Amino acid sequence: MASDSKKQQRVTITQVAAALGVAVSTVSNAYNRPDQLSEALRKRILETAAELGYAGPQPLARSLRQQRAGAIGLLFAERLPYVFSDPAALLLMEGLVQTLEASNMGLLLIPGRIGHSVALKNALVDGFVLYALTNTHPLVELALKRRLPTVMIDQIATGDAVSILVHDFDGARQAAQHLIDLGHRRFGVIFDRITDQAQGLRSGASISPLADLPDTFLALKRRFEGYAAAFEQAGIDWNQQLFYECSDNSEAAGAEAMQAILRSGQRPTALLCLTDRLALGAMEVAQRAGLRIPQDLSIVGYDDIPAAAQSRPALTTVQQDHRAKGRLAGECLLALLQGDAFEQPDPLESRLILRESSGPPL
Amino acid sequence: MASDSKKQQRVTITQVAAALGVAVSTVSNAYNRPDQLSEALRKRILETAAELGYAGPQPLARSLRQQRAGAIGLLFAERLPYVFSDPAALLLMEGLVQTLEASNMGLLLIPGRIGHSVALKNALVDGFVLYALTNTHPLVELALKRRLPTVMIDQIATGDAVSILVHDFDGARQAAQHLIDLGHRRFGVIFDRITDQAQGLRSGASISPLADLPDTFLALKRRFEGYAAAFEQAGIDWNQQLFYECSDNSEAAGAEAMQAILRSGQRPTALLCLTDRLALGAMEVAQRAGLRIPQDLSIVGYDDIPAAAQSRPALTTVQQDHRAKGRLAGECLLALLQGDAFEQPDPLESRLILRESSGPPL
DNA sequence: GGTATATTCTGAAACGTTTCAGATATCTTA
DNA sequence: TAAGATATCTGAAACGTTTCAGAATATACC
Numbered sequence: 001m002a003s004d005s006k007k008q009q010r011v012t013i014t015q016v017a018a019a020l021g022v023a024v025s026t027v028s029n030a031y032n033r034p035d036q037l038s039e040a041l042r043k044r045i046l047e048t049a050a051e052l053g054y055a056g057p058q059p060l061a062r063s064l065r066q067q068r069a070g071a072i073g074l075l076f077a078e079r080l081p082y083v084f085s086d087p088a089a090l091l092l093m094e095g096l097v098q099t100l101e102a103s104n105m106g107l108l109l110i111p112g113r114i115g116h117s118v119a120l121k122n123a124l125v126d127g128f129v130l131y132a133l134t135n136t137h138p139l140v141e142l143a144l145k146r147r148l149p150t151v152m153i154d155q156i157a158t159g160d161a162v163s164i165l166v167h168d169f170d171g172a173r174q175a176a177q178h179l180i181d182l183g184h185r186r187f188g189v190i191f192d193r194i195t196d197q198a199q200g201l202r203s204g205a206s207i208s209p210l211a212d213l214p215d216t217f218l219a220l221k222r223r224f225e226g227y228a229a230a231f232e233q234a235g236i237d238w239n240q241q242l243f244y245e246c247s248d249n250s251e252a253a254g255a256e257a258m259q260a261i262l263r264s265g266q267r268p269t270a271l272l273c274l275t276d277r278l279a280l281g282a283m284e285v286a287q288r289a290g291l292r293i294p295q296d297l298s299i300v301g302y303d304d305i306p307a308a309a310q311s312r313p314a315l316t317t318v319q320q321d322h323r324a325k326g327r328l329a330g331e332c333l334l335a336l337l338q339g340d341a342f343e344q345p346d347p348l349e350s351r352l353i354l355r356e357s358s359g360p361p362l
Numbered sequence: 363m364a365s366d367s368k369k370q371q372r373v374t375i376t377q378v379a380a381a382l383g384v385a386v387s388t389v390s391n392a393y394n395r396p397d398q399l400s401e402a403l404r405k406r407i408l409e410t411a412a413e414l415g416y417a418g419p420q421p422l423a424r425s426l427r428q429q430r431a432g433a434i435g436l437l438f439a440e441r442l443p444y445v446f447s448d449p450a451a452l453l454l455m456e457g458l459v460q461t462l463e464a465s466n467m468g469l470l471l472i473p474g475r476i477g478h479s480v481a482l483k484n485a486l487v488d489g490f491v492l493y494a495l496t497n498t499h500p501l502v503e504l505a506l507k508r509r510l511p512t513v514m515i516d517q518i519a520t521g522d523a524v525s526i527l528v529h530d531f532d533g534a535r536q537a538a539q540h541l542i543d544l545g546h547r548r549f550g551v552i553f554d555r556i557t558d559q560a561q562g563l564r565s566g567a568s569i570s571p572l573a574d575l576p577d578t579f580l581a582l583k584r585r586f587e588g589y590a591a592a593f594e595q596a597g598i599d600w601n602q603q604l605f606y607e608c609s610d611n612s613e614a615a616g617a618e619a620m621q622a623i624l625r626s627g628q629r630p631t632a633l634l635c636l637t638d639r640l641a642l643g644a645m646e647v648a649q650r651a652g653l654r655i656p657q658d659l660s661i662v663g664y665d666d667i668p669a670a671a672q673s674r675p676a677l678t679t680v681q682q683d684h685r686a687k688g689r690l691a692g693e694c695l696l697a698l699l700q701g702d703a704f705e706q707p708d709p710l711e712s713r714l715i716l717r718e719s720s721g722p723p724l
Numbered sequence: 725g726g727t728a729t730a731t732t733c734t735g736a737a738a739c740g741t742t743t744c745a746g747a748t749a750t751c752t753t754a
Numbered sequence: 755t756a757a758g759a760t761a762t763c764t765g766a767a768a769c770g771t772t773t774c775a776g777a778a779t780a781t782a783c784c
Contacts, residue, residue, distance in 0.1 A: 010509075012740055023764045028742060037762060055509040059484045060431065061740035064422045064769050070484050071470060080463045084456035094446035101442045101473040104481045108433055108470045111463040119466045122421045122432050124486040147372075147417040374770055385734045390772060399732060423770035426739050 095326025172226025254281025457688025616643025
């Protein structure tokens, strides 16, 4: 009996059954249906299992048989570590996990490096949540190929998927309208990357919200449209405003944008930032350059991440309930898994939160 | 052919093979070993698969056959959503995910509600990372029962598991020594829950670091011992100090602790907090009560979370590299999975970061 | 033309469970 | 005591792949 080899053989249910001379199904029942066998035999089985070092029914085999993985997969455009530094994403995940936990489901974070999709193809999940992806992203297609229940956040669902949307148009329009009402006429707009190579300062024409950008985040597009609607109503020429495309969504990127805007010579009196992280980075640089906020420059963000309320001055921003978004995504996916009647949920509200970073221009 | 029923039958590799009159193994090879069949046939197979709506080899079956899940599981004492609000845990996860991503491994967040361990028993993973658990926590035992490669963070490993440890004793001693050197003699110590019911203000004797608390976090114990060592060397009586046991690790809990300390009448000149979150909560309350920091009260934290550098005044604290800790955990686990030679890694460094929240007593 | 070598494809045995219809044995009930 | 109900256990068929030794066919070489 050469058993103590380095690569120890895993003990299986069959061996436990053989050791006791009972049927495999009886051992299975000992674990899963205690009412199906006598208490005495069950106890003997569990004891023998412990002696032999049986680790209990192997989840992979059980899952194959039952055709369920007990987890849902979260797919994300950025490299995985990034998600842990993004406050909005974290709140969303918190909400998602809250719902899943109640159903005893796990959350699998799937590494999504472009071009290397093996992890996605092999992910042991019962469904997907797609987040921060554009409709044309290669991972989306691959995920849909899996033909699992799917919910897409901030994206128009394709196929049988469910969409979780927010009223981004309204939120953005409120933000722009607020600044217009305060008397602003010259704007800077700072936004996350929409092209492969972030282009920095851009002309308004090149990113007209109506131009069909090849591969754009829906939320970003909707927000542009909201800004544009407010501009148009006030007779403000979109093409005359200053735009800056960042390389990513981070405070550092926002800071870089602000520096470029300062260098540009054109001096907007108000900044519309497509995320709070960009806004906070820009604010810091503006202050360091001696600008008073909001007297010399008004700044309005988007998302209302926790840091927005704590900055000095506190950031005026558009609030959306990221946690609720995550919870809703989880609920929709669980409903889908149960085969419940299919129904697209209503878009979530977003509303302007007035704080200290916006005021009338001097 | 009643095929379009509600619960659509999943297409399998067998059906694809049958449709083309080729062997199942050939279809499998078309997906996994393109060099094993002619390009022409492979193309036909893939086309037929697409027509039939075959989603590709089902991961569960493949995983069972290959005996690998392609993910590792993270186990956590707190309810799952909590982890997303804990800066130290997030940094750790970021590091962990960074390592895993490089090996195309996913990270499964396992819901760990006590008493309901079904998710843990069924988790489809190749190994575990245990974090923020005490050695006697029921989940630990259950995880070890799975007999998978395991790394335990901030915990002495049992069985074949690997331990990731930090020099907490040194870090804590440095923190206490720093305050002693500044001239402090009366201390308050604020710490996270160590008993089922958090007890608030406690006597020093009841939590003597040498008393064997039944179910304590190792890191917390080591930090106590570090404080105690510094106290003893300076002739400061541990039992005369003021202790407060919080109900959880949060800013709110730290705030509550500070209020209790203020009400107690005893007024320490310095506060040793076992985490930065507790320290920041306490600092806020102290300031609101009119205390100047550090003149009226010095505060030293532990962890060096990002918020520590940004508080006013910036928090003096003990730094540990949470990201590196997560990375190391990932590397150890991957090595274990590969069957590499087993070796306990050295504990990580921790060192005092001097900032503005500590100074000589008035 | 015959042997050796590639190339392409196949069959059957795993992987380790759960499930469910049925086989025994035991208990009620009239 | 016969018949029905109940409790306990069994056997075999899935679940959907991958793997690997070998069969069949084509290609190369002397």
